[in-house]
Amino acid sequence: MSSQQAKAPYYFVPGPSRWPVLAGVSLLITMIGASAWVNSAAWGPELTAIGILSVLVVLYKWFGEAIGESESGLYGERIDLSFRWSMGWFIFSEVMFFAAFFGALFYARTITMPWLGDLDHKILWPDFTAHWGNTGPAGTVESFRTMGPFPIPTINTALLLLSGVTLTISHHALRAGHRTQTAIWLFATVLLGAIFMGFQAYEYYHSYHELNLKLTSGIYGSTFFLLTGFHGFHVTIGAIMLSVVLYRVLKGHFTPEHHFAFEGAAWYWHFVDVVWLGLYIVVYWL
Incomplete structure (x- = not known):
């Protein structure tokens, strides 16, 4: 067992997080934009790009938070x-x-x-x-x-x-x-x-x-x-x-x-x- 795991709590439960909701909203924007795009709507490509960018930002922040928790020894x-x-x-x-x-x-x-x-x-x-x-x-x-x-x-x-x-x-x-x-x-x-x-x-x-x-x-x-x-x-x-x-x-x-x-x-x-x-x-x- 590593030293991090030895000092970790019995089972770490994170606090309330905004990332799941933001991820769902970002994916919804992406799907609406993609649906509009394939149906030749002029605003489809722009909305799709906004949705994809939002998903990437949410993933970067969410995984960064999980990495921080891991490196601080909270994961056993x-x-x-x-x-x-x-x-x-x-x-x-x-x-x-x-x-x-x-x-x-x-x-x-x-x-x-x-x-x-x-x-x-x-x-x-x-x-x-x-x-x-x-x-x-x-x-x-x-x-x-x-x-x-x-x-x-x-x-x-x-x-x-x-x-x-x-x-x-x-x-x-x-x-x-x-x-x-x-x-x-x-x-x-x-x-x-x-x-x-x-x-x-x-x-x-x-x-x-x-x-x-x-x-x-x-x-x-x-x-x-x-x-x-x-x-x-x-x-x-x-x-x-x-x-x-x-x-x-x-x-x-x-x-x-x-x-x-x-x-x-x-x-x-x-x-x-x-x-x-x-x-x-x-x-x-x-």
Whole structure:
């Protein structure tokens, strides 16, 4: 047990906080702005930007307050256990989030597409071929080429797998009390994540301008961009989390025994790695 946990209260209960209400209001503003934006309202983009900025400010203040409580020794073993359960359930909700998109992809490929290509539907759509990446019944979608696993998706797979290794090395260094090595390997993890996102941005540019593969390219395009896009968003969030942890390491936070913020961010990053492996096989290979 660390010295901070030894002097912590039995169970710390924070006082009334304004941050949950402000977070809810900020998210409501963001959703109203986004809804107006997609419906071509002139004020939609500005309201969306205000909402996103408000969310970021609330998160910065709220997490800063929690960090201050942790560093002042108010968080003991029971709070640490609560955080672990909370992070575990949060990651489980993320698993269900991606399961919905993988389920939509499975339904489209395994059930709907063969059904549209059977003998009964040949009368309605005689030119339709039941292969993945088709242009829809009666050619309702512009022609496009599908995305293969080489070279960028395979490079990105190697980058994420390597980032999992560097993050694990960083964690072991922190547990051993080697703060410099912790920071170096953690920085390497964040850098690998940034390179991953750079390659994905190039992949999107390539798909739009050279393959004519877009979000509007039928069920193939919608599932491709939803799965890869939301995964890229999660990589970005994970990289931000690890960057904050890196900043805290450089500020002298954490001890070998007391560093749940590091562990929680690491759990999230490894979850993102696992999702990518499934996505890499199902979306790019099959």
